[in-house]
Amino acid sequence: MAESAATQPSRSRDLDKLLLRPGNLVGPRFEPSAQLRDDVQNHARVLVVGAGGLGCELLKDLALSGFHNLDVIDMDRIEVTNLNRQFLFRVEDVGKPKAEVAAKRVMERISGVNIVPHFCRIEDKDIDFYNDFMIIALGLDSVEARSYINNVACSFLASFFFSPCHEIEYDSDDNPLEETIKPMVDGGTEGFKGHARVILPGVTPCFECTIWLFPPQVKFPLCTLAETPRTAAHCIEYAHLIKWNEAHGGTAFDPDNPQHMKWVYDEAAKRAELFGIPGVTYSFTQGVVKNIIPAIASTNAIISAACTLETLKIATECSKTMSNYLTYNGSEGLHTKVAEFERDKDCLVCGPGVLIEVDTSVTLQKFMNLLEEHPKLQLTKASITHRGKNLYMQAPPVLEEMTRSNLCLPLFELMGKLSKDVIHVNGMTNKNNQKVSCLRKLRVTFKGVDGVTDMDTAGGA
């Protein structure tokens, strides 16, 4: 089927049909044109978080869907066990940083694409870094990492008032204003199962709103491990969590150290033999200790592709968007379902923020004590910022010293005597009996202060 001779062969021959032609089943603001395609290509910046099984696929898919300005961030190095699915890596690459090799490989094969790799932890970047991107695509393998990025993206949702710090405004009905929402597309896989979801902070549920979707990790009771082991996993965790410390005192167990792993395996095998329990193998030991999740190329391909399609739709409105959570399971036949979850209006992360009412006389220290006791927050080790200004920082020591004197000052004064405003608090809280770090947005209002002329006050900020 030959193309018309008049047209120049275009690289985006197929994508053009979607972006240059008008349609009916499209987003409300779809403007089909070569300009749209070029804008995506030249100006849309997408961040891919993770350069592993999902990340490699995401980079390829996004690059071949018209996105030519990508960043990728990953703190890991390539391992042999990655090679069955992380197709941008070869045996010679083992040991090199994933983000760097992935970026290089994609740029080699697809000309015109620019990918900036970041070989570091996601926490190492300034919050502003994340704000530079139009859309953030997540290819992560942990709940904690997702939570972190979710916190960051949602922190861009802010106060009732306009603020110069790239924050989202809420209108008087507490609805966030659109142009300041930071969309995220999140994918996850495990064996034959996976999910892909679209998160528009303030509009669709954020990661925190639906945290109940993730079941807590299995932990064996200590008495089972110590006294009545019954399974191979019990023997392994005994060696890993109890015997190791008894035998090695100060040395931390390193799951990537083959000698450490062998020690745990030998101890587990001994214990298993003692109790007559079958099933302790080296491979199984690794699986239990490292919590290895089985992974294959096909599921990663499916989920990443779904995420990419949604990214393209968010950026161009070239079709309807997924609303808002896709689950996939290919182990028994084929099951895909899109569920429309709703936001938790009181969500601690993407909601307008927990409302806290205090007296104008309350000091910053007293306020921090309140946060610790607040039933919804239970926040300890708080670091507090107001409109980008540090009120108190727990770390580093230099900043702590600098801000220590604020602790005895009234919060009302520290917040510029506004009758109400939003502050952000970084601290530690309890989740599933574990201490985790979190970022919370709080709406502070001061009792007995005349709040009528809010807009006038804020205008001068």
Added chain:
Amino acid sequence: MAEPKVKYDRQLRIWGEQGQAALEKSSICLLNCGPTGSETLKNLVLGGIGSITVVDGSKVEVGDLGNNFLVDESSVGQSKAKCVSSFLQELNDSVKAKFVEEYPEALIETNPSFFSQFTLVIATQLVESSMIKLDRICREANVILIFARSYGLTGFVRISLKEHTVIESKPEHFLDDLRLNNPWLELKSFADSIDLTVQDPVAHKHIPYVVILVKMADEWAKSHGGKLPSTREQKKEFKDLLKARMVSQDEDNYKEAIEASFKVFAPRGISLDLQRILNDSSSEVDSNSSDFWVLVAALKEFIANEGGGEAPLEGSIPDMTSSTEQYINLQNIYLAKAEADFLVMEQLVRSILKKIGRDSNSIPKATIRSFCKNARKLRVCRYRSIEDEFNSPNLPELQKYLTDEDSSGGATFVGRGAMAPPKPLNFHIAVGIYILLRAVDRFAANYNSFPGQFDSATDEDIPRLKSAAISLLSDLGCNGTALAEDLINEMCRFGAAELHAVAALVGGIASQEVIKLITRQFVPMSGTYIFNGIDHKSQLLSL
């Protein structure tokens, strides 16, 4: 070979050495290596498939650089099959990669025997007429066939082979085989030897729940004429009896027993699904029967005789609160019974093999063992031929999809009892896509191009596509059903574009089905998977 094993570690944890060996022994043929085919094959190559042959007659064009990762700048003008196959070779050097620079349609017409050398053929981007012909060829040659297609934001995947039997279906959630309400002699004796009223509190809370439930179920049956709890009140009463035996609140074994009491209420014997398999005509075996059906025939006999209505015992027990000693003892009792059942099955298998004139050792012990362990979970998948489906689809199903009406009722409720306003439901778009994907092929047969393939023609093509769809629906016996106008417009807008993200998704699904088919583990999809990239409400259609 230590090296290859480590690389495949993350997938070996899913399908094991045997599954991997099956992949490494197989040879796959790919027809058309645009992004759909290339992405499908890439996933299989990464997984260590034995050998691949890429068949495509086209040359790499500039437009391919924008949607296919497996071709690059330097390959423009060259054979696409050659470029894709050499990149795939780079991805995994233990795979044997070949290419054939030929259009698949030509091979199908002039050299059908080409396909018999393969374990499986992945046919991408073929039109209706080629699909039918290829299907006939592969059925004849007993080659597994899988179709995959991307078309704009839509696509489909369809497996085609006469029958695929699965022993290791590995369902995620399946009731364990504990026989709490039907214990055999050794289990019953073990339960009898344990006194639930033991005084020592530590011993009391370390009696495994299996023992508790076997004893309590037996006690109940004795006082209820041999019957088990069946009504809601009886089930509650049974749980209350368990609660009454707790001497303190921290007795996890009793809590587990209460939670697991539903296992006592479950019916004895085998499931309807298994019964259906046993009743299948293929279980009347002869010398042509596959090993699977010989095993089923043996299973049938076992269940009717030694099994007393039950399949061979699976043999494993879940972890539960217990003293180590009692748990190990219990475990051994289950293992021993499973072993005994296996030995009976083995004899049955050997004698059936002899009866049908086959070597009585021709089915290995390991296979029989695996069959026994998985007897309750067997699956048989059968697929209609493409010709049959295309010419006479299951009309009631088709009507159901087209009207989105199901006789089982079911309106959509949106929280707090409020009815959702009527909106297009899930099947309507999927079946619309199914019909239109066939209509575009008819269109192409008439006009030598796909609707909307050229910018200039898009407007005229819409009514033409619509009438092709209407005439197809009429041929299928569905006169008067309307397809959504918006969808018809969209299909023209797509202009047969092969978008990378869609190709990667459809290819991902196709490659996963190939893995299940070749490893013979897990359950392949049935019917036709319609990918709906417009709102992701994809569906499986059984036509």
